[in-house]
Amino acid sequence: MLKDENMFELSDKDYHRIKDIIYNVIGINLGDSKKELLRTRLSKRLRALSIDTFDEYYNHVTKRDQSELTHLFDAISTNTTSFFREMEHFKFVTSTVLPALIEEKKKKNDREIRIWSAASSTGEEAYSIAMTVLEFLRPQLGWNVKILATDISTKVIAKVEAGIYTEDRVSTVPKEMLRKYFRKGRGELAGMVKLKDEVKNMVYPRRINLQVAQFPFKKEFDFIFCRNVMIYFDKETQLAIVDKLYRHLKKGGYLFLGHAESLTGIQTQFRYVKPTVYIK
Numbered sequence: 056m057l058k059d060e061n062m063f064e065l066s067d068k069d070y071h072r073i074k075d076i077i078y079n080v081i082g083i084n085l086g087d088s089k090k091e092l093l094r095t096r097l098s099k100r101l102r103a104l105s106i107d108t109f110d111e112y113y114n115h116v117t118k119r120d121q122s123e124l125t126h127l128f129d130a131i132s133t134n135t136t137s138f139f140r141e142m143e144h145f146k147f148v149t150s151t152v153l154p155a156l157i158e159e160k161k162k163k164n165d166r167e168i169r170i171w172s173a174a175s176s177t178g179e180e181a182y183s184i185a186m187t188v189l190e191f192l193r194p195q196l197g198w199n200v201k202i203l204a205t206d207i208s209t210k211v212i213a214k215v216e217a218g219i220y221t222e223d224r225v226s227t228v229p230k231e232m233l234r235k236y237f238r239k240g241r242g243e244l245a246g247m248v249k250l251k252d253e254v255k256n257m258v259y260p261r262r263i264n265l266q267v268a269q270f271p272f273k274k275e276f277d278f279i280f281c282r283n284v285m286i287y288f289d290k291e292t293q294l295a296i297v298d299k300l301y302r303h304l305k306k307g308g309y310l311f312l313g314h315a316e317s318l319t320g321i322q323t324q325f326r327y328v329k330p331t332v333y334i335k
């Protein structure tokens with residue numbers, strides 16, 4: 056007989072052991088208050104694996120099957136996002152970032168724009184950037200715009216790859232853009248919308264852990280969105296990540312953080328522009 060989800064007991068010892076793996080690998084510090092959340096979310100995994108106890112699950116993830124780590128992180132990550140979330144950032148990109156960037160690139164005869172949506176979740180952020188850039192550049196031709204969308208969770212990266220959203224998810228997309236850049240789903244995609252290739256082809260989804268020692272990029276980015284993820288990390292982890300982001304941003308490039316985040320108290324070379332916006 057299958058166990059009911061609520062029947063799995065999570066001892067303090069197992070909570071701390073699993074919490075430590077999460078902190079050491081992805082930098083998220085669950086603290087002491089998330090035991091119930093972890094128990095509920097991971098109970099589904101135990102059930103799927105026909106594992107009876109969290110002690111056995113700990114052994115499974117550490118000794119038997121390290122690929123289970125991906126499911127562990129998927130289970131605990133919070134993926135809340137939306138199209139054009141924190142609209143002021145997109146307005147700032149249009150009014151300030153892109154005009155200067157395009158002018159500078161034209162002078163250098165450089166036609167490539169590289170943007171990074173770090174911790175992109177299901178892609179709404181990266182696709183909102185793509186539409187913002189398209190709106191700005193039109194009708195100029197000949198620009199190669201690449202938006203890297205990365206996240207620790209394979210589940211969300213698969214959604215970026217699909218580029219398909221339920222109709223309620225696009226309620227925050229300006230009507231004109233919705234008409235221009237999305238196609239209405241039919242048949243089995245009824246009630247859904249799909250991004251047109253023009254937008255979809257600008258976004259490159261990839262699984263990347265912000266906690267890795269070094270990011271695998273050779274070229275610098277023109278600007279980086281790293282929003283609503285720092286909040287889950289402690290100061291030490293934030294400092295290490297901000298430092299790496301700085302190194303991968305070109306001089307004069309902008310860093311955007313989430314509405315509740317700031318670099319206050321973090322030693323960094325970034326210069327403050329306005330709340331949640333920094334420049335190298």
Ligand SMILES: C[S@@+](CC[C@H](N)C(=O)[O-])C[C@H]1O[C@@H](n2cnc3c(N)ncnc32)[C@H](O)[C@@H]1O
Pocket residue numbers: 080081082083132133134135136137140173174175176177180205206207208211263264265266281282283284313
């Ligand atoms: C709340 S969402 C933010 C999405 C988007 N940036 C926004 O502001 O709407 C946070 C995302 O960070 C991802 N994340 C958490 N820890 C991470 C890590 N160490 N490396 C990369 N992504 C991580 C989660 O999987 C989740 O999708």
